Amino acid sequence: xxxxxxxxxxxxxxxxxxxxxxxxxxxxxxxxxxxxxxxxxxxxxxxxxxxxxxxxxxxxxxxxxxxxxxxxxxxxxxxxxxxxxxxxxxxxxxxxxxxxxxxxxxxxxxxxxxxxxxxxxxxxxxxxxxxxxxxxxxxxxxxxxxxxxxxxxxxxxxxxxxxxxxxxxxxxxxxxxxxxxxxxxxxxxxxxxxxxxxxxxxxxxxxxxxxxxxxxxxxxxxxxxxxxxxxxxxxxxxxxxxxxxxxxxxxxxxxx
Amino acid sequence: xxxxxxxxxxxxxxxxxxxxxxxxxxxxxxxxxxxxxxxxxxxxxxxxxxxxxxxxxxxxxxxxxxxxxxxxxxxxxxxxxxxxxxxxxxxxxxxxxxxxxxxxxxxxxxxxxxxxxxxxxxxxxxxxxxxxxxxxxxxxxxxxxxxxxxxxxxxxxxxxxxxxxxxxxxxxxxxxxxxxxxxxxxxxxxxxxxxxxxxxxxxxxxxxxxxxxxxxxxxxxxxxxxxxxxxxxxxxxxxxxxxxxxxxxxxxxxxxxxxxxxxxxxxxxxxxxxxxxxxxxxxxxxxxxxxxxxxxxxxxxxxxxxxxxxxx
Numbered sequence: 328x329x330x331x332x333x334x335x336x337x338x339x340x341x342x343x344x345x346x347x348x349x350x351x352x353x354x355x356x357x358x359x360x361x362x363x364x365x366x367x368x369x370x371x372x373x374x375x376x377x378x379x380x381x382x383x384x385x386x387x388x389x390x391x392x393x394x395x396x397x398x399x400x401x402x403x404x405x406x407x408x409x410x411x412x413x414x415x416x417x418x419x420x421x422x423x424x425x426x427x428x429x430x431x432x433x434x435x436x437x438x439x440x441x442x443x444x445x446x447x448x449x450x451x452x453x454x455x456x457x458x459x460x461x462x463x464x465x466x467x468x469x470x471x472x473x474x475x476x477x478x479x480x481x482x483x484x485x486x487x488x489x490x491x492x493x494x495x496x497x498x499x500x501x502x503x504x505x506x507x508x509x510x511x512x513x514x515x516x517x518x519x520x521x522x523x524x525x526x527x528x529x530x531x532x533x534x535x536x537x538x539x540x541x542x543x544x545x546x547x548x549x550x551x552x553x554x555x556x557x558x559x560x561x562x563x564x565x566x567x568x569x570x571x572x573x574x575x576x577x578x579x580x581x582x583x
Numbered sequence: 584x585x586x587x588x589x590x591x592x593x594x595x596x597x598x599x600x601x602x603x604x605x606x607x608x609x610x611x612x613x614x615x616x617x618x619x620x621x622x623x624x625x626x627x628x629x630x631x632x633x634x635x636x637x638x639x640x641x642x643x644x645x646x647x648x649x650x651x652x653x654x655x656x657x658x659x660x661x662x663x664x665x666x667x668x669x670x671x672x673x674x675x676x677x678x679x680x681x682x683x684x685x686x687x688x689x690x691x692x693x694x695x696x697x698x699x700x701x702x703x704x705x706x707x708x709x710x711x712x713x714x715x716x717x718x719x720x721x722x723x724x725x726x727x728x729x730x731x732x733x734x735x736x737x738x739x740x741x742x743x744x745x746x747x748x749x750x751x752x753x754x755x756x757x758x759x760x761x762x763x764x765x766x767x768x769x770x771x772x773x774x775x776x777x778x779x780x781x782x783x784x785x786x787x788x789x790x791x792x793x794x795x796x797x798x799x800x801x802x803x804x805x806x807x808x809x810x811x812x813x814x815x816x817x818x819x820x821x822x823x824x825x826x827x828x829x830x831x832x833x834x835x836x837x838x839x840x841x842x843x844x845x846x847x848x849x850x851x852x853x854x855x856x857x858x859x860x861x862x863x864x865x866x867x868x869x870x871x872x873x874x875x876x877x878x879x880x881x882x883x884x885x886x887x888x889x890x891x892x893x894x895x
Binding site for chain 1: 598650652653654657677678679681682683684685686687688689690692693694695696697698707710711712713714715716717718719720721722723724725760761762763764765766767768769770778782806814818823824825830831833838839849856859860861862873874875876877878879880881882887890891894895
């Protein structure tokens with residue numbers, strides 16, 4: 328198996344280490360001036376593609392991001408990590424505010440067809456909206472098999488992936504025929520850091536930009552956000568001095 | 584409303600989360616239909632026909648549904664939807680539902696709504712974003728809502744008291760050989776399942792190694808509790824991934840949650856902060872876990888946990 332063409336979805340999200348703040352108008356969270364990064368699960372997805380390229384299973388990796396101009400930074404990171412070229416589908420302003428997984432999936436499915444991709448990698452979910460939908464929807468739109476929540480991927484023959492998946496009670500093993508969609512779970516791998524030489528090299532890699540209109544996809548939102556609010560605050564309780572006091576307190580509230 | 588709940592089961596028993604999904608469907612009002620698909624459905628159908636609030640049970644028993652692949656279940660559910668025109672299709676927000684519902688939704692050209700924690704109306708739903716650090720309310724303009732249900736947010740429907748009519752699901756010629764189920768490695772435990780347990784004891788990096796989890800198992804057996812872990816403990820290889828409590832693991836909300844040697848990263852808190860009573864045992868008085876704990880004990884866990892086990 329060689330010369331598979333891979334596509335990796337790279338979403339730009341608020342960095343995982345940032346403590347988010349709800350906007351005063353309760354319609355979203357504050358994003359201005361906040362550090363953004365590639366969605367951590369997408370980094371894992373990209374790392375897997377890069378490792379498959381290093382093993383000569385994959386011949387080319389296309390990184391894709393749909394969103395505002397700043398997504399170019401996310402894609403530069405992807406190129407520095409090992410993607411060969413990048414496609415930025417630029418979505419700005421209000422359209423970006425209303426951009427939802429179904430619309431993104433339709434754009435990705437179109438790109439996958441245009442680019443004659445054999446294997447599409449996504450993170451299992453993005454850490455902003457926590458939807459966990461895009462990989463499954465792309466697979467559905469293309470009628471491809473889906474190997475979601477992957478924690479190990481092996482190849483078998485020239486057209487099959489053996490995938491170990493993380494499920495509620497443990498692990499599951501499936502086989503999917505290519506072309507297929509794979510979504511990455513936490514333990515699939517540990518993504519590499521982009522090194523300075525690779526960041527420099529990434530600047531020379533091919534980078535193209537397009538619009539949702541060029542892909543012929545209607546990106547109007549299907550869900551309307553009514554409000555975004557802070558979660559109820561849980562008040563800190565009391566400190567107990569020792570195990571005896573803890574047991575007394577637990578008996579008082581009737582849980583032991 | 585008229586809702587379809589996709590049952591999750593293992594061929595012999597219903598997965599408890601299914602009853603929470605039925606509970607959510609009941610909140611929507613109207614008839615609740617449950618679809619049971621699988622290689623073996625007879626036991627599960629018997630169990631679910633008695634579930635409170637279920638008016639109809641549709642059964643699709645076929646070897647092709649072995650492993651409950653989304654690729655084979657989707658055509659079946661599409662055909663069922665074509666025939667019955669449900670206003671809502673629901674499944675539990677576990678690996679099964681999360682894998683299935685978006686695939687189905689894209690075929691229906693509908694935006695799915697993941698992991699809901701509240702229902703405000705037929706088309707208005709509440710869910711968490713940013714690992715539980717914000718709560719979003721959305722309304723849908725689609726003709727049918729496809730939803731996954733967070734179990735801890737919806738009381739389960741009673742397992743008995745109902746008498747649903749059992750019918751065959753619409754027949755559909757499913758032949759799909761692009762994906763194949765090969766098998767599972769499930770953790771076998773005598774203890775209750777994490778998401779269904781009345782009490783949960785979780786260990787973090789402070790446990791130092793996997794053997795030390797024995798201390799938690801001993802305490803768990805005394806309390807009839809399930810044992811979980813933080814992501815740090817799973818990543819360090821102390822325990823398997825299916826024990827992870829947190830945003831990317833399991834979301835739990837038991838009567839009693841005891842966090843042992845867990846510092847309390849946001850991602851962990853997202854998975855347990857709806858527990859009724861939270862106890863934290865940690866020797867670091869500044870650990871963030873104490874900010875959500877009802878009762879905090881600043882002590883070495885290797886001393887406190889055995890003492891607690893002995894005195895309870």
